[in-house]
Amino acid sequence: MKQIHVRLDDAGGVPMPKPVLESVYASDLEFEPQERRQRILPDGTVELTVSGEPYMIHAKINLPLYGNIWVMADNEGAGYTGDFVDFVTEACRTYIREAEKYGESLSLSPGHLSPETLGHLAAAREFSHLANRGKTTPENRLYALSHAVYAAEAALFEAARQRLYASPREDLLLGCNFFRYTSSEARYAKFFAKAFDFATLPFYAGRTVPERGKYTYEYIDKALEFLQSKKIIPKGHPIWFGHGDVNPKWLFGQSFETLQGYAREIARHHAGTYKGRIGIWDAMNEAHDWANCFMLTQSQLTELTRTCCDALHETDSAAAAVVNVCLPFAEYVAGRYVCYGSLPEKLRSPLAYFRAILEAGVQFDVTGIQLYFPARDMVAVDRMLSIFASLGKPVHITEMGVNGGLRGQGSSNGSSWMQLSMSEGVWHGGWNERTQADWMEQFYTIAAAHREIKALTWWDFIEPSFSGNGAFLYEDENPREIYFRLLALKERIIQKNRT
Secondary structure, three states: OEEEEEEOEOHHHOEOOHHHHHHOEEEOOOOOEOOOOEEEOOOOOEEEEEOOOOEEEEEEEEEOOOEEEEEEEOOOOOOEOOOEEEHHHHHHHHHHHHHHHHHHOOOOOHHHOOHHHHHHHHHHHHHHHHHHOOOOHHHHHHHHHHHHHHHHHHHHHHHHHHHHHHOOEOOOEEEEEOOOOOOOOOHHHHHHHHHOOEEEEEOOHHHHOOEOOEOOOHHHHHHHHHHHHOOOEEEEEOOOEOOHHHOOHHHOOOOHHHHHHHHHHHHHHHHHHOOOOOOEEEEEEOOOOOOOOOOOOHHHHHHHHHHHHHHHHHHOOOOEEEEEEOOOOOHHHHHOOOOOOOOOOOOOOHHHHHHHHHHOOOOOOEEEEEEEOOOEOHHHHHHHHHHHHOOOOOEEEEEEEOOOOOOOOOOOOOOOOHHHHHHOOOOOOOOOHHHHHHHHHHHHHHHHOOOOEEEEEEOOOEOOOOOOOOOOEOOOOOEOHHHHHHHHHHHHHEOOOOO
């Protein structure tokens, strides 16, 4: 343990606002957070306790021209071992190096980068130069950082697009949840079938097992019939999810052993009922200390994950068990907050949870990652994807959504879940239909360029949406711009002759 000091200057040379200073935390180079132990000194410097080296620093700040996001500083990939970080200056160095790195890849010499990318990179360097010469230093450092983030994202996007367009994917599934099907004649169904070949069906215990031993699959059977007629691959979600709002009352107040038995029973019933028709399942959802309404210990969550995966495989040996996590950057670990209560142990991040279940020998088939909003730039997202892919399993992006703004009768309120309120950010100047479509195109291109990522699932197809105005369709079934952008993007990133 040692004390370090982090300086965050705002425009005018004053410290950044208190909420920004309070957001600062350290992590290792794989984004594994250290618990936030800090105090703000009288001059606005953040004194932070770090427990390991090398470390990187994160702060959720307002970037001019960009928005409100978590920004990282990592000493150009090497991490820090010293005791002082001038955050804005260091973050700018981080992103300029990232832009240069992506520009050097895949024959993307400076001459091949777009004017947009080159312009942002030149602006980042010039504003840094002006700041170093004492010309309106605090403001220019912030503008340099903003342009550096834009430049790094743009260079990454270009590198991914070049690689992917040259070799489109034959094995990539594009999906969405399929929770609002009414009939094959509805525009909802017709629009869905045109866009997707992968669909997530709702198996929440509160609706499939509302009473002990009594299963109901009426909606699923109706929806599945349509999906099969269109040759759309179905997925069941989830076998187990420890969130209070989706579980029936009869499951509460039980011992762990009893819950484990019920989980095994539910998994076997779902998998047995749909054997041969549904071959992919989210066997466990958000069991990394986040959604833990039954207040289980970490070892119990590991064993419950094993129970669900084993029961699924024992019932249908051909089925794929997805273990699904949310909040992959794990900012909640730094702040010690979870969806339902807290645990006496140190909170466990999604990455730590996956490593724990691998070490315990849990037999699962796919690493599932949720990515709502997120309040991170694409460079950080790309690095995070590589870290999770290093676990050695195929990766599915199981849920995602960003805000598409309002038009007509769209819902004005998003979710009240802390998961969103703590991770929401503003990207590229503000959310609307255009930035939503831009985000989707950039993320899908970057993710699809990772060959280990096998499926991309947006979470809501029609409003109201979990992520708040994040669906492809408005409530009247009119599409947002994102829908048409996806159809066009499919033509470039998916091999047309895939069967």
